[in-house]
Amino acid sequence: MNERDSEKIESILQENGYEKADIKEADIVIVNSCAVREKSEKKIFSEIGRIRNLNKKAKFISMGCVAQIFPQKLSKISDVVLGTASIYEFKNFFNKDFKGIFVSKEMTESDYIFGHLKSPTAYIDIIYGCDNFCTYCVVPYTRLREVSRSYNSIIQEIKNAVEIGAKEVILLGQNVNSYNFDGVNFIGLLEMVNKIAGVKRIRFVTSHPKDFSEDLAKTILDLDKVCEHLHLPLQSGSDRILKLMRRKYNFKEFAQKIEYFRKYNPKGSITSDIIVGFPRETKEDFKQTLMALEEIQFDEIYSFKYSNRPFAKAALMPDQISEEEKKERLSIVQDLQSKISEQINKRYLGSIQEVLIESKAKAFNQVQARTRTNKIVNIDNSKLNLNEGNLVFAKITKLNKHSFNGEICTN
Ligand code: SF4
CATH class of the missing domain: 3.40.50.12160 (Methylthiotransferase, N-terminal domain)
Incomplete structure (x- = not known):
């Protein structure tokens, strides 16, 4: 955002x-x-x-x-x-x-259509703010109360972005699943965006687990342009800590949402966020987070050490975890996830993936592309003429630490 x-x-x-x-x-x-x-x-x-x-x-x-x-x-x-x-x-x-x-205390002109810079991917705000007040989070204070934008302004903004070259849109919000404008919910909005000519791919971020439904999992399958990638932040595998975080779901309910997604999108990918060292997180709670990672098998996680944030309730909780302990837990979580990610990514080797060329890669003569499942693929462009915004098929030939190498399929 x-x-x-x-x-x-x-x-x-x-x-x-x-x-x-x-x-x-x-x-x-x-x-x-x-x-x-x-x-x-x-x-x-x-x-x-x-x-x-x-x-x-x-x-x-x-x-x-x-x-x-x-x-x-x-x-x-x-x-x-x-x-x-x-x-x-x-x-x-x-x-x-x-x-x-x-500095306004409420969103001003939420429907105003701002310009976009030329890019194959356009970020589109669909809902501002957050009403969830998770106890560790400052966002309800920095981004204020939830306001859904009108679908007319969202659609017009997408059309404007497509006109200057966008092929993919990423619908943005702290909790996109809460979108509701004039009787149109998030699924209704996805259906509208799916019909826009020139849009080749649709992504969205972030979903709150409590609001992710089986219907939405099925919509991802039903709408051809919606990519099979879900970012669903778990935060902790311990029900006790989830309650202290005020996340409004327990691990069993979270795992159920993952099942919904995989039932309709078996080849899709799932990423998540994990916080380690939340106040009062015992070694047992932490162990449950590790067990959750083993059980769910996320493609990737974004993991963080808990830190006190202004206005957030958790800053006042007793039994804060030492920096040293947080650091150690973070490194254990990241080591475990690296192994899981590597195992999952190995399955991509030899597969054919639809990729969108996003930009030049760091390596000379390479371009960087992205699969529908949100994996980065670097492609040698020395004998090709691939440009930003091209949508092509690539064979995955090599697994790197955080990306793949691929070759364009010519037939
Ligand atoms: S973590 Fe997400 S859902 Fe919770 S308060 Fe922050 S922005 Fe809202």
């Missing part, structure tokens, strides 16, 4: 005749910020200091999640502070002095 917010700002600047410049010579410097973990929040303050030293003349804009929750603090080191719900305000800056705090 932060990436999309940055893109919105960049498109407004482009519309007003601005171009990207070297940071030392820029007239305006904008720093977008993330508050989801303590480390990223702290970094923003040191980063602003560092950049201001490089360019003392530029107008300085701080935006994003840290701006939303700490506007006063950021205003001491920025000319403008722009909250997550006030991006629309940025359109009006060009007639004014760049000065002030623009």
Whole structure:
């Protein structure tokens, strides 16, 4: 969502005749910020200091999640502070002095259609905010209450993105499954997007396990453009910890949702998020997380050490886990997941996958592509002429640590 917010700002600047410049010579410097973990929040303050030293003349804009929750603090080191719900305000800056705090307590102009930069993949906000208040999470304070965008503005924005080359759309929200506008739910919205000419693939992120249904699992199968990849954050394998986190499901219920997905999408992939070292997480609780990883067999997980976040209830809980213990648990989780991922990914070797060319790869003469199941495939382009946005079939030839190598199938 932060990436999309940055893109919105960049498109407004482009519309007003601005171009990207070297940071030392820029007239305006904008720093977008993330508050989801303590480390990223702290970094923003040191980063602003560092950049201001490089360019003392530029107008300085701080935006994003840290701006939303700490506007006063950021205003001491920025000319403008722009909250997550006030991006629309940025359109009006060009007639004014760049000065002030623009932080709304509710989403302004949720239906406004911002521009997109040319890319094969377009991020499309469908729902803003979150009403779940998981006890470790700052997002309900940084992104505020849930607001679904009108389907008309979503569809128009997708059409605009397709017109400038988007082939794939990623529908964004903290909890996309809660989408509800004028009687249209998330499944209804997927059906509408599936009909848009020029859209070749549809992805969505993030689903909350409590709202993921068998109907949605079947819709992924039924709608040809919806990719067979589900990101479903588990967070912990222990029911006791899930309750303390206020996740509103237990492990058995979570496993049931996974079964729904696999019943209709047996070749699909599933990724998840895991937090280790939540307050009061015992060794037994942690063991249950490891057992959950073994049982579910996620393709990949994004794993984090718990950190106290402002306003979040868990920061006040007793029995906080030491940094050392959290670090050790994280490394155990990551080691286990690496083995599971490797086993799952080996099954891809020799298979033929539909891939979307996204960009140049790091290696010379290679392009980076993505399967419908969200796996990265690097393809040698030295004798081919593959371009961003091409949708082709590739044979998977080699397994790397976090990606594959592939060869284009010519017949
Ligand atoms: S569902 Fe929970 S973890 Fe996700 S954004 Fe909302 S409060 Fe945070």
